[in-house]
Amino acid sequence: MQNADPISEQVREVVQAVVEALRVPRPEEIPAPVAANSFEAHALRAEIINVGRKLWDRGYVDGNGGNISVRLGANYVLCTPTMMSKRDMQPADICLSDLAGNILAGDRGRTSELLLHLEIYRVNARARAVVHCHPPYATAFALTGTTPPVGLIPEYEIFIGPAAVAQYETPGTQAFAETVLPFVQDHNTILLANHGVVCWSDTATHAEWLTEILDNYCKTYLIAQQIGKPLMFIPEEKITEILALKRRLGFPDARMAPLEDTIPPVQPENPELEKLVRDVVARMDERGPCCSARLKLDI
């Protein structure tokens, strides 16, 4: 038997270990029970519970109303259960669903509004969390089928801007879920006619922020109208400055081109590690076929 170069053997073992590390299953390949018990899932459940309490404290979720969901990897969604106050949730109450709405883990039935959340996730990859609730001032606008005017408060312009109103449909139905589809790309905040609001963002916490910003804006606008003086709108050139900032922050706005045009190219999962492996393999190639013949990297 031919003696192998011990250094080459050691390098090969290291590179093979790195290659194996690169082949660790990605979240979408992880079985549901493993995903349900992952560190990420535990952290997202805690965030959902915290967001639920904030919504309840704010008076945005009456009775068992409102629902929250968060994407877990590529194939799963964590969501609130049906028939439960958003104040009282425990980790075991949070459901794990697939993207078709099938429950895969959790002690309770999922929220009936998960269909609405899933439609948003289906058409907008930027949406990683969805909050639906019934904040009273924003819902008052939804009862009239109108949205508050823009151009009054910078924070509202940056985080939300022009809201949309989705037409009425019976809650919990697929038809209801699809009412938001015309608006999901250009609006992170949508009023649901005769019902409430739905907001999407990168996290549940940020989606909850949108509900606060929207409802406070609607409240302030309504109070300002009671003063009896004309409203002072932000000058157009200042709105342009706000929109430039908004573009840099990656928030959608119907007054700007769709965000899809500015999505940066997808980066490798771990570019530094992949470059290291390629460098090592290239050096082994320089030393001859004995070192790299068995290493066929597919990265």
Ligand SMILES: [Zn+2]
């Ligand atoms: Zn509702």
